[in-house]
Each structure stands twice: as C-alpha cells, then as structure tokens.
Amino acid sequence: MAYEKFNILESTAVPLPIENIDTDQIIPARFLKAIERKGFGENLFRDWRYDSNNNPKKDFVLNNNKYSGKILIGGKNFGSGSSREHAAWAIYDYGFRCVVSSFFADIFKNNCLNIGVLPVQISPKFLELILERIYKDPLTLIIVDLRKQLIKIQGSEYYENFEINNYKKNNMLNGYDDIDYLLNLKESIKNFSKKTPL
Amino acid sequence: MAKTLFDKVWDSHVVKKIEKGPDVLFIDRHMVHEVTSPVAFLGLRNRDIKVLFPEKTFATADHNTPTRNQHLPVKDYLSSKQLKALEENAKYHGISYWGLGHEKNGIVHVIGPEHGITLPGATIVCGDSHTSTHGAFGAIAFGIGTSEVEMVLSTQCVMQPKPKKMRININGQLNEAVTPKDVALFLISKLSTSGATGYFVEYSGEVFSSMTMEGRMTVCNLSIEMGARGGMIAPDDKTFNYIRGREFSPKNENWDIAMEYWKTLKSDDDAVFDKEFTFDGSTIEPMITYGTNPGMGISINSGIPSSNQHEGNKETFLKSLEYMDYSEGDKILGKKIDFVFLGSCTNGRIEDFRAFTNIVKGRKKAPNVTAWLVPGSHKVEKAIKDEGLLTILTESGFELREPGCSACLAMNDDKIPPGKYAVSTSNRNFEGRQGPGSRTLLASPIVAAAAAITGKVTDPRYL
C-alpha cells in the first residue's frame, strides 16, 4: 500500500511517556473487525481516551488541546504485544507520522516502517530532555530529518542521530513498498521454490 | 563455520541478500485467519494479482468466531463480514479453507501441528504474533503484519533483517505441579517483556528435551512475550514421532529425504550465540501474574513486589497495580477470582485439558466462578470427549465450548466484564485484553483448575 513520502518532518509533539504501551492499548481487539484499512484513528488508544459511555477522558493527553502534532513521544518498549498492523494504521490514520521512544517492540517497528510511520529510537536521556521541553512549552518544535537520520529540538543545540537500515530508508523517502520490490524478483523466487524440499 | 539451528534454517531460505538492508526470505507455510487478512487480499485485488503459491497457504477462522452454536449464522455483523470475506478470498485464490464448523477448524497455531503443516526446518508465518508456537518443531516461525501477509500472498517472501541469536538453557528437573507454562512465565519474569527483543531464541537443556511436544509448543508460543521474534527447539525423536503419518507430512521416500535433512537440524557444538542464559529448572515454582504485562509474574507463594523492588518505571508499575486493584506486598494466594479461562493457542491442547481435568476430578466448581473451557480445535474437542474427560468435567460442574480464540483476545462475545478477575491460561494480561476493564491473571491449566474449585488463587499442591 502506497503511503506519503517521508523526508523532513517538523512538528509539535504529543507526550505519552508510559512504558510498555502494548498494541491492545493502541487499538483494542474489538475494533479489528474492519475489512478495509479505514477509520482506525478514531479508536486509537480507545480505552484510555474515552470512558465506558464514550465521553472523552479529560486527563488523557489526546484529549488535551495543549498538545498536538504529527509526532508521538512514547515510553520505553513501545508497541509490545500483538502483530496486528492495525496498531500502526491507527497511529497513521490519527495523523501521526513518527513515533519516538527509547525502545520499540520488534514487530511493531517493522509494521510502522511498512506503512509509512517512522519509528525513531533515541537514548533514554534525550527522550527525557524532549519530554521536559514539551511539558515546559507544548509548542516546542521537533525536527525529524530522515535523510540525515537526525532528530533535533528546534531552537536548541540538542539533537541525536538515529538508526534505520538503508533499504527501508530509501523506501520511506520515496514512498515505495516491499511488494513493488518483491514482484520484480518473482522469477528468481519461483526458481528458488523448486529447490526447497517442503 | 559453525552454525546455530536458527542459522541453518534461515540461511537455507534466503532468496536474496540486500546490502545494508533486509534478507528476502522464502516462506514454506503461510497460515491465514479472518482478522489480519482482508486488507492484504484487498491489496492483491488492487494490484490485480493472484496468490503465487496457493498450496502453501492455509486459512482458518478462529479469532472472532463464537464458541457457542457455531452451526447457526454468526450474529455479529462485522464478524460475519470478515468470515465471509475470508471464505470468498480463499475460494477465489484456491487456498484451502477450514471455516467455522469444518472438522479441521480451530486456532491457527493448534491446527498447523495437528495436520502436519508444521514441519522441522520450515519457515512459517501468520498474521498473529503467537506464530512462534510452531518453533517447537524446529521451524522458524514468527508473526507478521498485514503488509507482510500481502507480501507472502503475492510473492511467498518476507523482507526482514536477520535477527540476533539467543540461547536459553534450562537444566535439572522440574518440580511437581510445575508445567511448561510456568517455565515460560518464569523466563518472561526474569528477562522482562523486552529482554529478548531483536533476538530469535533457541531453548535447550534437559527441561526442554524431556518436555512433550505440547509443552514445547506452550514455551515457544510465549517467546514473543519476552520480545523475541520467535523461539525454537531442535527436533528429536519426539518431534518426528509426532509428525509421522499426519495429513500434510511427507510420506514414504519423501519422509526419508526429509528425515535426512531434519537430522542435521541442531546447533553445532561450537556455534556462537549473541546472548546466552542458563537457569536451573528445579528452582522454578508454579507461577502467576499480578499485573498488566506477562513479565509481571511471581511464584504463586510469594508476594506482589513493591515498586522499589521493581526494575523499570515506577509510575507505570503503580498504574498497573491500580488497574488490578492490588497493593504492593499483597500475597497473591487467596485473592478472589470470578472467571477461569482454559484455552487459547498457549494452553488449549489436549494435554492442557487432561491436566485441568485431573485436578477438578471428584471436586466441584466454586459457585462464584464462571468457567470458560474452550478447546483449541475440533480435534482437541473430539479427544476431550473420546477420552472421557467431558464426563468428568460435567460431573464437576463445567461445560465445554466450541473451539476458537475466544477470551484470549475477546473479539467475540466471550468478554470478561469490567473489574472482574480471570485466571487465564492464555498469553496476555494487558489492560482490557480479555474485555474492557477486565483483570487477567495468567497461569497454567492446573493453577487455573485449582482456582476454579476454590474461587480464589490457590496452590494446586495444597488443594
């Protein structure tokens, strides 16, 4: 599925510094019944965002209009749990293009990269610093430069480099997906299949 | 160069290596279910292509299916739409489909091994993170996202960087009432839910070699809960005996050819792992969780740790206890419970039902407990009846439901109500996992059985 190209993102950010945010919190299983990839943003963090009568919970950050933007700042071990890509879709559909954390769960990270959400892993210290700045001033701009693999707090000398493999980086810069790549390999895949015993 | 078991299987499936990028990995078996596949099939339609190797993909319905009256039309509109979409997609692409009511229907990770789809040395994927279950046979098996489901349908490959390798050795003998589930919960509590992130785990040592295939599946199933991509155990005679004669396993001379290959599937003596842990099996006690991630497990006789003892973020820890309405230092024994769930791809196999029945035999279910006993497949359901377990369970006040994922993820009607406590044999105790506001205590089938009898957390050894 094609997605928006990612180059430089400059945006305010939403702080959610809880550890071990799992995919069931990002999108509860009962909202996985769609057969199309639409409308998942409404149910992002559903049970943290709304009470059982569907009223917004005041103390949850997505309901606090002080904070907004295309960057979500999460706590350590973000995205643990299920392989459901719906979690990444919900994040994308809500409007986030980048999730920042000091540690990501594997499958979640991979899913994000496949659908155009950039997971940026930074040191716990830098994470603290970003949070501190945002809490002090919610209008603080964060700059994420994919080409340079760099994340920076606007108007400060603070920045850090992040890792991403070259192949995925190119895909994101160009809005390509893996299937385009694999379909071009079809003949070698077919030949390969003849060698496999199973 | 010396290779690990993981290296051997992975390397032999690499179609192409991309420099500074992922490997293109060929997939031997693809399991598909109704929830994570519709958007992938839609992708194929948009590209106007068909499934490349339909004979390598197997579809079943399990995630949102009801566990009662499966012969009737599914009432939930959205669920029935998903089921219908899968059936149509399978038909259009020529994929075998074991839908609701089919005798081979059941949870993906239960039916794969049952029918010989799961084989040593294979690469197996499914859009469900507990695909790691199949690693019990010496396969590389892991969960994938929907974009990857689309990749496998259209090209039979995924693109992933090769993970690092970890070995976990557990030697010694397990104590009475300590099951494979306890071994896994023990490991997750030691390593934490992110301790194995980026790794593929090989389990080795006496404890695993003396485990049954069912037990090995339980352990590999839970690998993902410590963050690992998957877990695997080198195949041995037990593995081969389990597979022999099953519907999709190789026959006659193909069996002999396969055996030649399978016998090479173990880590070389001098193979090097990126990380290695060793534990003594005799130190493991029956385990139970008290919090909202599977790493928050303790031996059933100990107290809930205080936030000072807990490594990691204090606020997150306290938030979790608040959700459970537990206090630091509380004893977990004797905590009142409301529900018991026996089932899921972690503990929904025949051995789990035998263990549960063994405990409740001659006793009565506590009146305040609602128990959901959900077999992992029709095959398991049939065995429960054939072996006479159902009669014993009924005498003790239990009823049996029809197979599916059920309360493991509560996509169907089997939801634990808000604020209620459930001792569950499934794999996740996340907030709301078993229904909005539900509180989950993960444990083995025998700890679940003891709780079902007394209505509170109970050590099965002192029942």
Ligand code: SF4
């Ligand atoms: S039982 Fe639970 S973990 Fe297993 S396949 Fe079903 S939903 Fe996934």
